Amino acid sequence: MTILKVTEMxxxxxxxxxxxxxxxxxxxxxxxxxxxxxTIDGCDSCVKxxxxxxxxxxxxxxxxx
Numbered sequence: 001m002t003i004l005k006v007t008e009m010x011x012x013x014x015x016x017x018x019x020x021x022x023x024x025x026x027x028x029x030x031x032x033x034x035x036x037x038x039t040i041d042g043c044d045s046c047v048k049x050x051x052x053x054x055x056x057x058x059x060x061x062x063x064x065x
Contacts, residue, residue, distance in 0.1 A: 002047045004038045004061040006054060014059075021053040037064075 009015065015031050018038060022029050027050055028041040038061065040050045047063070054061045 002040045002042075003064050004040065004047075004050065004054070005064050006036055006038055006059050006061050008059050009033060009036050017057055018054065018059065021057055022050060025049050025053050 006018070009018065009031075012033065015033050018031055022031075022038070027046055029050065030039045030041075031037075032039070038050065038054070040047050051061050
């Protein structure tokens with residue numbers, strides 16, 4: 001699992017937009033608004049796809065350990 005910090009995520013609408021985009025990408029993930037994180041369950045390619053999808057939405061994502 002890889003955790004991405006998404007500091008621009010501020011509301012449920014952000015969560016909805018992220019969820020829809022990542023579902024379209026066929027990814028296994030979870031989104032936490034209180035933590036401002038997206039957890040990706042998959043390989044490096046899945047993480048790359050998630051980062052690209054987030055970027056397309058205008059969110060920057062930083063990998064945290």
